[in-house]
Amino acid sequence: MSEYVHGYSGRESERLSDQASTLAGLLHHDTSYPAGTRVLEAGCGVGAQTAILAKGSPGARIVSMDISQGSLDQARQRVEKEGISDVQFQRADIFQLPFREDCFDHIFLCFVLEHLSDPTLALQELKKILRPGGTLTVIEGDHGSCYFHPETPEALACWRSINLVQAEMGGNSHIGRELYPMLCRAGFREVTVSPRMVYSDASRPEMRTGFVENTIIAMVEGVKTQALQMGLVESDAWIKGIEDLHATAGPDGSFCYTFFKAVGVK
Amino acid sequence: MSEYVHGYSGRESERLSDQASTLAGLLHHDTSYPAGTRVLEAGCGVGAQTAILAKGSPGARIVSMDISQGSLDQARQRVEKEGISDVQFQRADIFQLPFREDCFDHIFLCFVLEHLSDPTLALQELKKILRPGGTLTVIEGDHGSCYFHPETPEALACWRSINLVQAEMGGNSHIGRELYPMLCRAGFREVTVSPRMVYSDASRPEMRTGFVENTIIAMVEGVKTQALQMGLVESDAWIKGIEDLHATAGPDGSFCYTFFKAVGVK
Numbered sequence: 001m002s003e004y005v006h007g008y009s010g011r012e013s014e015r016l017s018d019q020a021s022t023l024a025g026l027l028h029h030d031t032s033y034p035a036g037t038r039v040l041e042a043g044c045g046v047g048a049q050t051a052i053l054a055k056g057s058p059g060a061r062i063v064s065m066d067i068s069q070g071s072l073d074q075a076r077q078r079v080e081k082e083g084i085s086d087v088q089f090q091r092a093d094i095f096q097l098p099f100r101e102d103c104f105d106h107i108f109l110c111f112v113l114e115h116l117s118d119p120t121l122a123l124q125e126l127k128k129i130l131r132p133g134g135t136l137t138v139i140e141g142d143h144g145s146c147y148f149h150p151e152t153p154e155a156l157a158c159w160r161s162i163n164l165v166q167a168e169m170g171g172n173s174h175i176g177r178e179l180y181p182m183l184c185r186a187g188f189r190e191v192t193v194s195p196r197m198v199y200s201d202a203s204r205p206e207m208r209t210g211f212v213e214n215t216i217i218a219m220v221e222g223v224k225t226q227a228l229q230m231g232l233v234e235s236d237a238w239i240k241g242i243e244d245l246h247a248t249a250g251p252d253g254s255f256c257y258t259f260f261k262a263v264g265v266k
Numbered sequence: 267m268s269e270y271v272h273g274y275s276g277r278e279s280e281r282l283s284d285q286a287s288t289l290a291g292l293l294h295h296d297t298s299y300p301a302g303t304r305v306l307e308a309g310c311g312v313g314a315q316t317a318i319l320a321k322g323s324p325g326a327r328i329v330s331m332d333i334s335q336g337s338l339d340q341a342r343q344r345v346e347k348e349g350i351s352d353v354q355f356q357r358a359d360i361f362q363l364p365f366r367e368d369c370f371d372h373i374f375l376c377f378v379l380e381h382l383s384d385p386t387l388a389l390q391e392l393k394k395i396l397r398p399g400g401t402l403t404v405i406e407g408d409h410g411s412c413y414f415h416p417e418t419p420e421a422l423a424c425w426r427s428i429n430l431v432q433a434e435m436g437g438n439s440h441i442g443r444e445l446y447p448m449l450c451r452a453g454f455r456e457v458t459v460s461p462r463m464v465y466s467d468a469s470r471p472e473m474r475t476g477f478v479e480n481t482i483i484a485m486v487e488g489v490k491t492q493a494l495q496m497g498l499v500e501s502d503a504w505i506k507g508i509e510d511l512h513a514t515a516g517p518d519g520s521f522c523y524t525f526f527k528a529v530g531v532k
Contacts, residue, residue: 142413144413144417147410147411147440147443149443149447151410151440174413174415174417177414177415177520180467180469181468181517181518181519184468192469193465193467193520194465195463195465195522197461197463199460199461202446202447202450203457203458203459251447253447254443254444254446254459256411256443256461258463
């Protein structure tokens with residue numbers, strides 16, 4: 001698990017929480033599972049989405065799994081702090097799922113496939129434990145959807161180092177645009193994909209702070225050590241690049257990023 | 267006027283028409299001017315948007331202007347064919363406007379600023395002829411917002427040649443993301459920008475055909491001669507690149523592009 005691009009630091013845990021609350025409406029408003037249904041959250045991580053999922057689906061029987069016991073412990077604490085007591089946490093590997101066939105009504109994944117070396121295989125494995133007629137919901141970003149103003153070579157270099165570090169670790173940071181064919185290939189039917197674009201300019205202070213500063217720039221800063229070690233950016237250029245990225249959240253700046261939400265039926 | 271990146275051919279005129287009808291809802295559904303108001307459409311070109319504008323604002327007194335008499339003639343024919351008779355056409359230069367100060371209630375521009383060497387100056391000139399409290403609406407694309415799957419080097423090279431040809435002609439193909447600071451800089455207030463994303467996959471046949479095939483790929487093919495002459499792409503790579511772009515509208519493909527609509531008040 002040392003291979004998770006964003007690492008397991010306290011600051012990263014805070015970043016994931018900022019991201020989840022800023023984007024909650026945009027990404028999750030249309031996910032609600034009926035009371036009594038069995039729902040698997042696969043790859044819950046530190047639980048950044050778990051409370052949102054549970055609050056949106058009161059009475060659903062949610063099992064949140066992750067491969068990292070440390071993350072699961074944090075997720076449990078976070079969810080309990082929100083006053084939610086009925087989520088079950090379980091340590092499990094997405095490629096070796098310890099569940100019976102057809103045993104979930106719905107499966108939910110958010111920011112998981114992008115980190116896997118074989119996301120289609122993961123979807124096929126998840127399909128086995130989903131009941132016929134049940135739904136799979138996937139939310140992913142696409143780093144190729146990102147552009148900003150002003151655009152400087154240093155800001156671009158810092159931003160692109162995220163993609164290169166992630167590629168080095170076997171992930172796919174352009175996965176959002178591939179969700180439709182990927183879910184079809186994994187055997188899901190009635191697949192629909194809806195893009196969710198985040199746009200920030202000086203008239204939208206909550207996006208400038210919550211998204212550009214605390215989510216995007218924090219994420220870029222999180223790969224600084226690897227980016228410098230891999231020689232992707234020089235140290236001076238890194239400093240300027242981060243400054244320039246802050247300008248995209250300034251009075252003359254703008255910033256765009258798109259998430260993709262896909263739903264398929266077994 | 268030989269400097270207009272897309273040229274003045276018959277096929278181009280058809281492309282603009284396909285684009286306008288596929289995107290009409292997305293881009294124009296929220297533009298409607300009250301009956302009796304004086305509206306200027308600046309840079310109407312061949313009138314691809316003029317009929318949509320007129321139909322959305324019955325009773326508004328629309329003046330559509332363009333610098334090209336040939337385009338104006340086509341625009342007039344097109345609008346008459348749609349049964350609209352109350353649009354007034356006028357030949358004029360956006361940098362030397364033949365209108366009195368404060369004489370329009372609203373001004374509308376669609377796909378115009380991207381082609382101008384000094385778009386902020388054009389906005390300042392337009393502001394003079396807008397009455398205080400009147401609105402300016404601008405719609406532009408942003409070629410940096412475009413990404414697709416599968417992504418091959420040849421497809422990228424073909425697509426990027428559009429940007430390079432346009433830059434060579436003094437235009438700015440990344441203008442969408444700059445609209446907010448640009449309108450503010452030109453002195454408009456209460457500026458709001460809303461991105462309008464086009465997403466195409468195999469489940470959306472109307473977008474595959476109307477947008478990816480007939481708008482985007484047709485636009486790329488329109489700069490082939492310049493791209494080859496400027497040495498941006500080799501002839502063989504061009505053929506493969508166009509084929510690969512067609513695959514993005516195929517069963518395993520996806521395509522994304524974002525337009526930006528800005529409204530400001532004088």
